Amino acid sequence: MHQTTSAVADTICRTTELGVTITDAAVDAQDRTRIFCEVLDPDPRCPNCEIAGQARDKADRILTDTPAAGHPVLLHVAVPRFVCHTADCPRTIFRANIEHIAAPRAVITSRTTRWILQHIVEDKMSVAAVARNLGVAWKIVNRAAAEAARTLVYASPSHLGGVRHLGVDEHKWKHVRGHGESSWVTVLIDLTPVIDGTGPARLIDMIPGRSKSVLKTWMNDRDQAFRDRVKVVAMDGFTGYKTATAEELPTARIVMDPFHVVQLAGEKLDRCRTRIQQATCGHRGRKGDPLYKIRRILHTRTDLLTDKQKALLFTSLTSHDGHVAVEIVHQVYLQIIAAYEHRQRREGKKLMWRVIKRIQKGLPPGLEELAQLGRTLWNRRKEILAYFDVGVSNGPVEAINGRLEHLRGIAQGFRNLDHYILRSLLHSGQLADRINAL
């Protein structure tokens, strides 16, 4: 009788495909179905010495499985434990391997991961709805889906296939509490379409953390074909990324991104402006202050300014002799942009080299921000100038705008990093037909 009942239950719950057989079931106080089962043909071999151990007892492992009759299911797997008697083996007790049911340390079965992705990707179900159906926390579904989506996206040959220009960015995850490394992510972008003029930059991956080792590990995990294909790695000024790239992709050319160079110069311009503002007015920027009024105009290329804005810029900068420092930093800022925008890259490179050489040292006092900028640009001159040697067909402005757009997209509305990764990756590959391969 017991056998028959068990066989019926196994057929209904499809537990045979998991390699287990149902021994008992109960409905708990939270209206979840708890299914108790035993492993069919457990592997008695010790993971260390591979010699069969002696059966000892069983340990319960609880896993969330796919819903049954519309109710959440908790699978209690009685995992056999064995004692290893091999003389030199360091292992004494071990559990039978049940990786065909669930990954190590996972709290859901592997088939539930597949079920989650099917419902999110194919049925467009929300993470919250899926979590409700499974009777688990939103976080668990989200993490499982993000990890599985990442695995699937990587399995897609188109995902990393054409990447010749790789962009690496650090991004502060503003919704994360605290200021430690955990609030940073490393963003990997395929810039090849921008360089080729075939489309916008494409998100490849986001990895929690910002360090040399985060990027080094990611690069190390890629296959040789990918490492050989990447010719240029564009990045910001963070030296950890530079070292990681030099070590992992020694043949790739490291380029410092125009966007970050312009941003760096813009920051120094702002700092200089607020310092002079404080010195000449004795307070932080207020509405009527001449330097405060032009704070945005200062960041705009001259040819994009209206005549009225140009006039305002001129009167504000000349209204006080102390403003000359702001004017000088502003000029350098514009020269850096002009170098990037030059129609001929060779000429642009010359302009940039002149700017870097001029401000690298020996500046008169009162230009502290510019001196700092000069030192940074000098230290990174090789990567900054390398930009001009790298094939760019679509003009650097698009590259800058594309990057800006991308960073803005990242910052918008996503309170949870895993969720952002999931949503981003879902749209970056042909996921649907790959889910069943999980």
Ligand SMILES: [Zn+2]
């Ligand atoms: Zn052993």
